[in-house]
Amino acid sequence: MACLRTAYRAIALASIFSSTLALDACTQIQQAVSSASTVYYPIDLLGHYEQDITHWASSSTQSSACSVEPGTAADVSIIIQLLASTKTPFAVKGGGHTANPGFSSTTGVHISMTRFSGVTYDAPSSTVAIGSGLIWDDVYEALEPFGVNVVGGRVSGVGVAGFTLGGGYSWKTNQFGLTVDTITAFELVKPNGSIVSVTTSSDPDLFFGLKGGLNNFGIVTQFTLKTFPQGQVWGGLLTYTVKEIPAVNAAVARFASNVSDPKAGIIPAYNFLLGQPGISHLMFYDGPSPPAGIFDDFLAIPHLTEDVSTRSFLSLVQSAPSNVTTGARGAFHTVSLLEYSPTMIEAILNETTFWGTQLALAGATFISYDMEPFLPNIYTHNTSPSAFPPSRGPGYVPLNLYYAWAPSTSDAIIHTSLQQSAQHLTDVAINEGQAIADAPLYTNYALYDTPLERIYGANLPRLRAIKAEVDPDNVMGLAGGFKF
Ligand SMILES: Cc1cc2nc3c(=O)[nH]c(=O)nc-3n(C[C@H](O)[C@H](O)[C@H](O)COP(=O)(O)OP(=O)(O)OC[C@H]3O[C@@H](n4cnc5c(N)ncnc54)[C@H](O)[C@@H]3O)c2cc1C
Ligand SMILES: *[C@@H]1O[C@H](CO)[C@@H](O)[C@H](O)[C@H]1NC(C)=O
Ligand SMILES: *[C@@H]1O[C@H](CO)[C@@H](O)[C@H](O)[C@H]1NC(C)=O
Numbered sequence: 372m373a374c375l376r377t378a379y380r381a382i383a384l385a386s387i388f389s390s391t392l393a394l395d396a397c398t399q400i401q402q403a404v405s406s407a408s409t410v411y412y413p414i415d416l417l418g419h420y421e422q423d424i425t426h427w428a429s430s431s432t433q434s435s436a437c438s439v440e441p442g443t444a445a446d447v448s449i450i451i452q453l454l455a456s457t458k459t460p461f462a463v464k465g466g467g468h469t470a471n472p473g474f475s476s477t478t479g480v481h482i483s484m485t486r487f488s489g490v491t492y493d494a495p496s497s498t499v500a501i502g503s504g505l506i507w508d509d510v511y512e513a514l515e516p517f518g519v520n521v522v523g524g525r526v527s528g529v530g531v532a533g534f535t536l537g538g539g540y541s542w543k544t545n546q547f548g549l550t551v552d553t554i555t556a557f558e559l560v561k562p563n564g565s566i567v568s569v570t571t572s573s574d575p576d577l578f579f580g581l582k583g584g585l586n587n588f589g590i591v592t593q594f595t596l597k598t599f600p601q602g603q604v605w606g607g608l609l610t611y612t613v614k615e616i617p618a619v620n621a622a623v624a625r626f627a628s629n630v631s632d633p634k635a636g637i638i639p640a641y642n643f644l645l646g647q648p649g650i651s652h653l654m655f656y657d658g659p660s661p662p663a664g665i666f667d668d669f670l671a672i673p674h675l676t677e678d679v680s681t682r683s684f685l686s687l688v689q690s691a692p693s694n695v696t697t698g699a700r701g702a703f704h705t706v707s708l709l710e711y712s713p714t715m716i717e718a719i720l721n722e723t724t725f726w727g728t729q730l731a732l733a734g735a736t737f738i739s740y741d742m743e744p745f746l747p748n749i750y751t752h753n754t755s756p757s758a759f760p761p762s763r764g765p766g767y768v769p770l771n772l773y774y775a776w777a778p779s780t781s782d783a784i785i786h787t788s789l790q791q792s793a794q795h796l797t798d799v800a801i802n803e804g805q806a807i808a809d810a811p812l813y814t815n816y817a818l819y820d821t822p823l824e825r826i827y828g829a830n831l832p833r834l835r836a837i838k839a840e841v842d843p844d845n846v847m848g849l850a851g852g853f854k855f
């Protein structure tokens with residue numbers, strides 16, 4: 372294993388040595404930063420480099436010339452100025468969970484934010500300052516002793532930074548909106564190296580832009596989020612086999628149309644695995660026990676496995692099987708719906724089976740359609756505008772398509788299939804009267820070549836103007852992602 376890795380590295384190194392530009396930048400960074408920061412190279416026996424560049428989906432990982440772990444905002448400022456002056460391609464990685472290749476990876480200089488790991492709770496203001504290198508698991512664990520929580524990720528392992536900079540759909544979203552709706556400040560290193568605190572009063576345009584604008588405006592070192600009281604929660608995971616699918620379909624339709632308690636949430640995921648469809652079903656209630664009638668029918672349907680209890684928020688988040696495909700190639704896409712109707716749910720099930728069967732030949736190992744029936748009023752908890760969502764009128768709710776596969780030779784067919792499947796489901800929704808033809812697609816689920824208009828809608832001209840102001844030399848264009 373170690374031998375193979377060394378051989379692999381040698382090959383990777385050979386191609387990297389052609390990139391003397393990036394290696395020069397690595398050397399310059401190493402010489403310029405303080406002792407709080409470290410530059411690592413591919414030959415790193417302790418595995419720092421490997422850990423820095425690795426992503427949840429292996430198709431999101433690239434071999435960079437070096438990785439750098441900055442330890443202070445001042446060092447981030449030095450690094451970004453050096454990258455700007457040498458025009459070196461770079462990447463910024465938080466939790467590494469993007470399913471879009473090249474969004475937080477590079478063959479140039481890879482910046483891993485892992486050393487930004489502080490969690491500082493301020494009880495008087497009911498806010499918490501969170502380092503941009505953390506995953507949500509860490510944040511929940513640190514806040515638990517204070518009996519408070521934030522509006523963050525729903526499953527284990529997801530990074531704070533990309534999640535928050537894209538929008539953020541949480542178990543707490545029905546009650547408090549998206550994560551971007553709960554931000555009070557960003558600590559930002561601008562593309563020209565200035566370190567600023569961005570709030571609604573300090574810079575309303577940039578504050579608007581950062582709430583959904585991903586990595587277009589610089590490198591965020593810290594987020595300040597509002598906190599909310601948090602006690603024990605109820606929920607966890609149920610799995611069902613193929614023969615229970617009709618009953619689960621009916622229960623999902625009922626939940627989506629009839630449950631209005633904002634403390635309740637579900638993610639029914641229709642999966643294709645080992646040649647047949649099945650369901651993994653996450654349930655959440657923001658209290659020690661749910662009122663009767665909300666989840667009873669899900670529990671009454673015979674299930675294969677059950678991990679449901681009264682537990683801590685972190686324990687619930689870690690009950691999700693979000694790591695089972697770690698290391699496979701992976702891609703997401705999305706459809707925005709107004710309703711998870713019975714017709715829609717049937718069509719989603721059919722897509723799961725159709726593409727699961729079809730793509731087995733292409734080496735697909737796991738096909739998943741995650742339904743996210745949030746309440747239609749989730750965008751009304753905050754009326755202050757944000758880059759995403761571009762409209763706070765209709766209560767669009769996301770559907771997440773996730774395909775995992777093995778051979779890189781299948782990347783193209785997976786990509787086309789995701790687009791076709793999303794288009795088919797869009798057509799089904801439109802045919803049954805859902806006005807979703809122009810519905811914005813969620814930043815953090817949309818496939819990498821989704822037109823920016825489909826994500827940011829009417830916000831795009833304003834975002835481009837802010838970008839031109841903050842980053843006239845297009846330094847952030849050296850990093851991948853959806854670019855204004
Ligand atoms: C298993 C799984 C579960 C998920 N669950 C949810 C969910 O419940 N709700 C939801 O809304 N989304 C969810 N997502 C989507 C998630 O929001 C995105 O994958 C998001 O990109 C994760 O952020 P990250 O920091 O881990 O990603 P990264 O890959 O590290 O970064 C993603 C993007 O953010 C940029 N970025 C990272 N750090 C910084 C920084 N400090 N400054 C500027 N730009 C930065 C990167 O350059 C990149 O463009 C899930 C994804 C996965 C894989
Ligand atoms: C999932 O993987 C991440 C690493 O990406 C790890 O931090 C987390 O603890 C894992 N979660 C579980 C439940 O194993
Ligand atoms: C929602 O509740 C109403 C009234 O109880 C019921 O008639 C209807 O069938 C339910 N909808 C679904 C999809 O179960």
Ligand SMILES: *[C@@H]1O[C@H](CO)[C@@H](O)[C@H](O)[C@H]1NC(C)=O
Binds near residue numbers: 718721722725792795
């Ligand atoms: C199932 O999905 C495929 C692929 O989108 C589609 O061609 C077919 O018409 C669907 N069948 C039904 C019954 O919806």
Ligand SMILES: *[C@@H]1O[C@H](CO)[C@@H](O)[C@H](O)[C@H]1NC(C)=O
Binds near residue numbers: 561563564841
């Ligand atoms: C960086 O740009 C901002 C405008 O976005 C400006 O106010 C600031 O002075 C610049 N900083 C440096 C170091 O040039």
